[in-house]
Amino acid sequence: MQNKLEEIIASIDISGPVPEEGDQRQYYYIKKMRDYTAAKSQELGRNLTACTVTFGCQMNAKDSEKLAGILEACGFDVRDEENSDFLIYNTCTVRDNADQHLYGRIGRASHYKKENPEMKIAVCGCMMQEKTAVDKLHKSYPYVDLIFGTHNLYCFAEYIYEVYHSDKRVTELWESGDRIVEDLPTDRKFSWKSGVNIMYGCNNFCSYCIVPYVRGREKSREPIDILREIERLASDGVKEIMLLGQNVNSYGKTLEDPISFAELLEATTKIDGIERVRFMTSHPKDLSEDLIQCIKRNPKIARHIHLPLQSGSDRILKAMNRRYTKEQYLALAEHIRQEIPDAAITTDIIVGFPGETAEDVDETIDVVKKVGFDNAFTFIYSMRKGTPAARMEQVPEDVKKENFARLLAVVQDTAKEQAERFAGMEMSALIESVNEEDSSYVTGRLSNNMIVHVKGDPSLIGSFVPVKLDECHGFYYFGHVLDSDETRQVEL
Ligand code: SAH
Ligand code: SF4
Ligand code: F3S
8 A cells, every 4th residue: 555655656746737636636735745744844853743633433533544644645743632743633513512522622732732833733524514613613713724524535635735835724615525536545543454435425314413414415435446445455454344334225326337235245245354344334224135134144244233223212213304113123123133143233322302202212212122232322312503303392401311311221231131142152353452451351342343351462453363252241241262272163
């Protein structure tokens, strides 16, 4: 990858005119920036440094790897937040607490900037697609040097160049964008696993959700580009990939040569070196029988289906525009349990959607008990300006909190009970880190997305090892690595 990047950069002529668009234009600016950072580093007697701070979902995490890749290609050394000359915040706006968190962090960054006059601060991502947030930054955070959004992230190199070559703040916002620019540099956080975007945006317009407004319409990447990216990752040593999209089940429907998500998923598992494939997120209304059968017959596909429920009340589901009923959800979950019994089913639930009563929450609790989720992320509804639900009658805060506590207790009990069912089993774990509390242990992730701690040394990080899950501790296990005498066959 690094060699390919250097080859492309070497082929760019920066004495000629700026290429009109696409990746060539960005490589032109990367090369220009290299000259700038080299000169500046010489002047300062040290290299210029940069840091990417990420909020939000896996999609943002993936975007941040692209931002970091571009910064590195421009000649910056990647460092921490406090010791960077270029700091970029990649924002999320799915709930109000994400917004507040950002303002706190940028406030703190003003202190770093006072100590380091070289410092530049940039803010990008979902929140920047909202006018009120951008106005607030302009007004109350005048020391922010660069603002851009989700549709023009691929122009980052060009914007960095502008920031260093103008004395004004740079704000570049696009209302929409259907361009997918392939082949920009990325700096992957982990050497053995990687997210892979298969689609961008969302067309579902769930009535509470801001994502379709800030990420734009659904666009699928061409399968050939996705598979080529995964082949490259595999040849770089990546063993586990996660296919990313807001609603992966509708992947490929709008391509010139339509292809289903199940077909794409199957194809990714055939790539040499790829041992496990995950995906996020499935919308229950679009999860096909083909996909269930594809997971069932292919052991490389993770035994984990994240299937956001949001609510168990038909009335609320309708108002949320989710387009399924409680019964349909239950039938789907039961079918998955029958077909793939070793798969974990996890979910997202919102409490306090406009008009939600205690009886509606009882319906949600009923689904939690019937499905027995292996894990559930529960959120208190947060009003997002511009969404249909923002105009509906809101639930008082204390009612939301009471219902939330009631739901959370059931969710936790259910998850604990579910975890017990895997205790004593033998599985394959991908070791991801040294245990934070006891460094003689390492921590691995199972195909069903659960966590296991086993005795072992850091050299295991990034490898699959067969483990036995000896003890269940609610949300994680203690186990041991099976040695060669324990000759049982553990499926990958
Ligand atoms: N595309 C994914 C989820 C994206 S957002 C899907 O449809 O499942 C992740 C989760 O945030 C959602 O599943 C939902 O539970 C939660 N969420 C979205 N908007 C919210 C809001 N306004 N208030 C509270 N939670 C919200
Ligand atoms: Fe939001 Fe619904 Fe799209 Fe998920 S499917 S991103 S919840 S609008
Ligand atoms: Fe947040 Fe944007 Fe993801 S709003 S949840 S970072 S798509």
